[in-house]
Amino acid sequence: MEEKRIGVYICWCGTNISLMVDVETVAKEMAKLPNVVISKDYKYVCSDPGQDIIIKDIKEHNLNRIVVASCSPRMHELTFRKTLVKAGLNPYYFEMANIREQDSWVHTDRVEATKKAKALIAAAINRVSFHEALDSRSVEINPATFIIGGGISGLSAALEIADSGKKVFLIERSGRMGGHVADFDLTFPYMYSAQQMITPLIQRVKSHQNIELFLNSEIKEIFGYIGNFESTIHSKDGKETAVKFGNVIIATGLKTFDPSNIENYGYGKLPDVITSFEFEKMLLNGIIKTKDGKEPKNIAIIHCVGSRNKNYHEYCSRTCCMTALKYANQIRCELPKANIFDIYADMRSFGKGCEEFYTLSSRRNIKFLMFDQENDLPKIVSANSGDNCDMLIEINEKLTGKTIEVPADMVILMVGMEARENAKEIAHAVGISMCGNSFYIERHPKLDPVATTTNGVYIAGGCQAPKEIPDSVAQAKAAAARILATIAKGSVEVEVTTACVNEDFCCGCQTCIKVCPYTAISFDAEKKVSVVNEVLCKGCGTCGSGCPTGAIKCKHFTDMQILSQIEGIMKISHLELQEA
């Protein structure tokens, strides 16, 4: 075995670490540990001069393992791995000890924090001795993209990719494209016609030479991994088409909440209580009429139907407030004399042009009434003959604190958005995760909002969360851009810290197969051993801990590496005990 020559670098991080940790003493003490050739402290190890010190030392002192004690590996692990590469070392011969987030930032006792830094660094020194060189791997990318869902998100992504000359398979479960937007009349806040936006998109998709369109079609499963997926498209007429593609965009959208269960609103019983989507249809047809063909004199709009209430959905559906204002404006134009009551919980008019739209609406003789959407829903009842209206809405109005009755001939329920009923099957088919509300989870909520934890699978539009049109389009185009970038590169680097099965030890018990969250493990019936597909594997380690024989090794997280790390921590605590 090669001699381990370890270099240890302790970062001050300005005063971030040095205020709470005695970095100079720590550096001196770490120098005494076995195999440590050099141990230094420096103001900012991540800076260029800091990295240059490491590179110089590696060359001068023949170092073959490096430990940096500084911030979180999430911050700078990659930085220092690259430093090692520059010095001609394998990047995985590096280990980081986090003495900032896990030490100096969270403690107030300098002596104790210094002790803890020693323990963490000793652990890293112990561990790094067992680090093995790992080589980066890449896979070729099939330039075709598979898009599920022909709504505004799917169409936008498809055109973005197809226009750049790359192949797109677009599948849509229904017989028509355009999704919900195709059912809209005008869009808030600028009152553009939805039809005028969506029709040209549909036309372009239909005639695009790079887009192969599958209407009335579904998939059961997608096999493979980034760059090399395949699936079979099942069309309702029984036709099956096998396709191969390198990336996937899920743009399956969402559906509207069914308000029948909210007893107070009488939806399904009172004929003129309708949902926002039913009203949208009236607007599209240009006729606002009650069920018996009369022009309504009093129209009420109720917000937060199925949203922001523990009994239905706790989340905000994001688009309903603005849509309600759009309706109020459209009604004012169509029926200048009608009484319009906007019954809201609190008006959420964020976003470009939206608050201005609210201000504008408030000058158009629309009565705004506030209710408690969580505990005190208004109640809609049939009116008596003398009331001069069809229905009465009893509401505990929050701004005045009074219980009032609002006359109504038509009530529009601003229904919330929820995940599609088959969201789980799609998630299963492509191997992505869902949140508690059955929307798909992005890889990172802030920094990676369109990718998923499955490489090569992206999400766009309402299937990720309720959102308005520009957000959906932005997400779709972002996903398209991400995919085009990988296609342009031609290949993609895949995780190297994966699990692998040592066939000499695998007994074929198959414990690992069912615990793998990425379906990366299969059983080779001939050899009677489990096999890890290293492209699908994310290195989560679940199989390694489940494996009863120790046949599965998780690269960069081997038993020896982890145990030696623990021993390193114990060693320092032990020394401290002896001193005491």
Place this chain on the structure above:
Amino acid sequence: MDKPKLKLAVYWGAACGGCCVSVLDVHEALFTVLEHADLVFWPIALDIKYKDVEAMPDGHIDLTLFNGAVRNSENEHIAKLLRKKSKILVAYGSCAHMGGIPGLANLTIKAKIFKRAYFESESTINPDNVLPQTHYKVTEGELELPKFYNDVRPLDQVVDVDYYLPGCPPQTERLVEVFLAIVTGAQLPPKGSVIGVKEKSLCEECERKKTENKLIKKFNRPWQIQDDGETCFLEQGVICMGPATRSGCGWRCIKGNAPCRGCYGPTSEAKDPGAKMMSAIGTMIDAKEPEEINQIIEQIEDPAGTFYRFSLPGSMLRRKICKNT
């Protein structure tokens, strides 16, 4: 000229005697053994005193099979003595390998063991509350008893061990193979190897039907199921240590319709067979809610004794930390 005969020693530490019997179980092959070897020390069978061993030159014995764990000062003394006098020292059987059944005493402490054995046990009458003493004066002189240690240790925690031959007891066939390998001067495996075993775990050999769908809603003890003799024990809810246990025994317990207890110890890739098996069992529990999972786990009788039946002192745990009362 005849090749000089090998000098062979067998010793028992904290053991039940089964390992020594397994040596006797070579039956007629004993004659073959004796053609090639002289037994120079074997307390269960031959009247050779410790002082005779002490008088031997260092490295005098070619091969010592040390069975039993190290539980008292006598075990430790002889372990060190035999180490000095032997060219090859083999930890023979589960107790010498990882601590074995006596090693389960590490779930308690010496004081509690003495209290139970000398004061509380149903068959004990000890009105004067006498406890074993290491030295006791009588008119004829001073008597000496070995010191009973607090911890049970496997052989390699006391002396350097060349090879391990696990099993409770080891399969006699394996012993003969190992013996003949030494006699014929075959290339010996690297020091520290576990010998007389295979690399893979028991499931690889076991012919019971297995699928990936090991899902357990209820843990059963063997008598609680109508075993069909064909289906994997784990798939019938019976804990079988097979997945975490090295093969080499010929899966004899399972052939006899009893689940594996794990006497052959872990594979060379697993550090701690109990932890490994518990992790594997964790993947099999067929429940999502913490309460239900707990309720299923509660059904496992004596988890420490089940998962660490033969390996507690040699595992990462080594012992339970107990208060000295």
